[in-house]
Amino acid sequence: MRALLVVNPAATTTSARTRDVLIHALASEMKLEAVTTEYRGHARDLGRQAAESDDIDLVVALGGDGTVNEVVNGLLHAGPDPEHLPGLAVVPGGSTNVFARALDLPNHPVEATGALLDALREGRERTVGLGLTSGTPGTDDEGVPPRWFTFNAGLGFDAGVVGRVEQHRERGRKSTHALYMRQVARQLIGEPHRLHGVITLEQPGEDPVRDLALSIVSNASPWTFLGNRPIYASPKASFDTGLDIFGLKRLSASALARYGTQLLTSSPERGPRGRHVTARHDLTQFTLHSKVPLPLQMDGDHLGLRTSVTFTGVRRALRVIV
Template identity: 35%
Template sequence: MRAMLIVNPHATSTTPSGRDLIGHALSSTLSVRLEHTQYRGHAAELAAEATAQGFPLIIVHGGDGTVNEVVNGILGAPQEGLLRSLPVGAVPTLAVIPGGSANVFARSLGIEAEPLDAVNQLIDLVRRRQHRRIGLAHCDGRWFLFNAGVGLDAHVVKAVEKGRARGKTASPGRYIRSTIRTFMRERKLEPALTVTVPSGQTFSDVYFAFISNASPWTYIDERPVVTNPGVDYNSGLGIFAMQSARWIATLRVARQIVFAKDGPRHKKLVRVDDVPTVTVSASRPTGLQVDGDYIGMRQTVTFHAVSDMIDVMAPPE
């Protein structure tokens, strides 16, 4: 089988020797064309090229941002308001070899965390022709895989990306410290967000909103952080939105998303699982992130879930 291997050489946990081993191992089973990304957006261009040339498999070695680019390159821009599956035709199957700092998408699918272990797992999946069909979500003209956010987490991602540009590692500790600093700054502001669901129900005075297409929302080292346990790649979207910035309420909910088995609950928490769309509007420009990539400032964003969009090489659900 032909496969294009798209590698982000600047991803957190990729190394030249590791990339060589991965390419050599994959070549024992697949006819591999290796491509390295050279700039932001290049992975999407390479994925679009591979799709146009009829590659049946695209393998990504990089972090969640690189995987997001590849999916957008494969599928092209989503149609606004799209709520159902499209006839996708000869769309390549997607495979992921983790290479970033969090690797949320790969881990949520049961992909091995160590790159070489993931390669061996992938070879076995290819030989057994084992894959899964999953749903995606989109907003602001861009597909996303597992989560998006308006407010706090977007501003944290922006801060961490600035640190990476200065050579600082995007470690879990750095994300936690940035989250605390950002929260302390933003809790002094008036809540700017309003969340609206298809039933017409509206939740105002929201400080930040997380939108999930899968669970967990992210990981802290090996521990999953679960905001919406009723959401997966076969369901609609999950909403997690806080209407309080008080320390006691925030710390209680923060503890629940890390330790509670049945998900977080609080009178100041808006938590809705399995909705087809959700709109978040803001009284002032507020940050938007998708799959851990900062997109920019927005005032109104509508998120859509779309079922059965792409095949991924992964163990059984």
């Protein structure tokens, strides 16, 4: 087997020495080429090169969810073809690693490398569904290029939090759960639409759902992790179904207290519920429109401001070694 290892040198939870150990362990079991990313989008370019190669069987992403997202977008630049494209393996090195943990992979990079080698020896793999975003025809965002995401996306509040965290990381701050919680509070204070939402959910054959103040799209469950605690916004979301969406119409202090508590105590059987909640499961396609430009995030990566985004759930899009 020939594999390409894409290494993010800025991965939060791995040192240069640890990465060297992992590279030697993988190279002992396969013909391995290791490439260290040098710029934003480099992992995507490497994934595309692997997809266009005739002799790459596997791409291993060593990094966080952002690295995985870039590799996936490179692999699927011409569309999904799981039978002929290289498979994907993940060695988590980020602060949260939602995609890997949603696949029940170990969160420690050394343990994950051991599990990967065992899976390769035993031939364990899974074909997972992914989410795809695109510009909406007839809107200002019509020409925005399509982009894949692996576990979640959001238009509005949560994307604003992601953007704030990225600004701090660009200044040299380490990505921690405490940093995220502080930015949640600051985003809330500065959120102009928390009491009167500006997002509309449209899906074929259904009445529009208007005035959402929060919209979270999930391709897997849990939605995210707070330390070791899984948070379930859409407990039924799965790599084997379409997309789920969780929306809130109000972000008042009382609503936040109620639904924030429900999120913190959520489980695979029960997510947030109430009169301000909108929840949809297993959707193939839908569109989120906003009256004003709002931030968009996918897999924890801030992608700028958008007024309209069409989401598509694509089943059986990519082979993953598990």
